[in-house]
Amino acid sequence: MLSELLPSIVAMVFCVIMSAYFSATETAFSSLNKTRLKALSEKGNKKADLALSLEEKYDKLISTILIGNNIVNITLASIGTLMFVKIMQGDQDAGATLSTVVVTVTVLIFGEITPKSIAKDNPEKFAMFSAPFLHALMVVLTPINFLFSQWKKLISKIFKVSEDTKMSQEELLLLVEEVQQEGSIDESEGELLKNAIEFRDQVAEDILTHRTDLEAVSVDTDKEEVARVFTQSRFS
Numbered sequence: 359m360l361s362e363l364l365p366s367i368v369a370m371v372f373c374v375i376m377s378a379y380f381s382a383t384e385t386a387f388s389s390l391n392k393t394r395l396k397a398l399s400e401k402g403n404k405k406a407d408l409a410l411s412l413e414e415k416y417d418k419l420i421s422t423i424l425i426g427n428n429i430v431n432i433t434l435a436s437i438g439t440l441m442f443v444k445i446m447q448g449d450q451d452a453g454a455t456l457s458t459v460v461v462t463v464t465v466l467i468f469g470e471i472t473p474k475s476i477a478k479d480n481p482e483k484f485a486m487f488s489a490p491f492l493h494a495l496m497v498v499l500t501p502i503n504f505l506f507s508q509w510k511k512l513i514s515k516i517f518k519v520s521e522d523t524k525m526s527q528e529e530l531l532l533l534v535e536e537v538q539q540e541g542s543i544d545e546s547e548g549e550l551l552k553n554a555i556e557f558r559d560q561v562a563e564d565i566l567t568h569r570t571d572l573e574a575v576s577v578d579t580d581k582e583e584v585a586r587v588f589t590q591s592r593f594s
Contacts, residue, residue, distance in 0.1 A: 366441040373434035377469030380427035382477035383488040384420065387413055390481035398482075405486040412489055412496070421506045422496045431469070435461050530555055 392413065398406035412419050438461040443453030477484045496503065531552060538548035573591040575584050 363441055363444070366437050369437050370434055370441070373430045373437070374464060374468050376430040377427060377434065377465055378473035379488065379491075380423050380430070381470050382473035382484055383492060384423045384427075385474040385477040386481040386484040386488065387416070387419060387423075389478055390485050394482050395485070398486075403486070405489055406482075408493060409482075409485040409489040412493060413485070415496075417507060417510065418496060418503045419492070421503045422492065422499050425499055425502060426495060431465060434465065527555060 387409075390409075390413065392410065395406050395410045395413070399410050435457070438457040439454050442457040442460070443450050446453040446456065534543075534548055534551045534555070537543055538545065543551070573587060573593055575587050579587075
């Protein structure tokens with residue numbers, strides 16, 4: 359009996375591994391730090407460079423991940439149903455029910471929660487790890503991705519969805535705080551960046567000193583008198 363079920367078990371294990379891969383990859387690319395990847399890419403890390411180029415094609419990337427994940431999960435469910443029906447000696451209802459329970463729990467724990475948790479803690483590392491295979495898969499699924507991209511454009515036109523990719527000042531300030539909390543910059547550097555971001559344009563009258571309040575000397579005043587006035591006023 360075991361020898362008959364072994365091919366199905368191996369196929370199901372492979373599907374669970376691939377489901378975990380796609381789930382972790384999705385989480386990694388959605389939560390990675392582009393600045394870190396750029397820094398690694400500039401140092402000559404080819405995997406970081408590849409991961410960065412994939413991240414810039416995020417729509418195509420996410421379509422590939424979702425297609426792959428759905429294929430392996432559907433395959434897993436199909437193989438599981440056939441295997442458990444055989445185990446239950448042809449009882450289709452019992453086999454399908456048992457398969458649903460086992461496959462759902464397995465995918466939930468090993469194909470979703472666990473890999474996503476791991477990828478969330480190390481998004482850049484996992485993105486670089488998964489980039490080569492994902493890139494090859496994107497090439498293979500190019501025709502399907504093209505259809506999805508056209509479908510997205512159609513939906514955007516129908517619902518008049520406008521995409522705003524500009525970063526607001528509030529988001530930029532939050533980014534500086536996040537980098538500061540991670541220890542990449544110290545507190546004084548963080549405050550300097552925040553002050554630069556929050557800088558507001560001012561009109562001349564806001565910063566100029568009125569002529570009646572100026573400390574002045576005559577053009578004929580000697581150096582000693584100029585030095586004395588300078589010392590008293592302490593102005594530059």
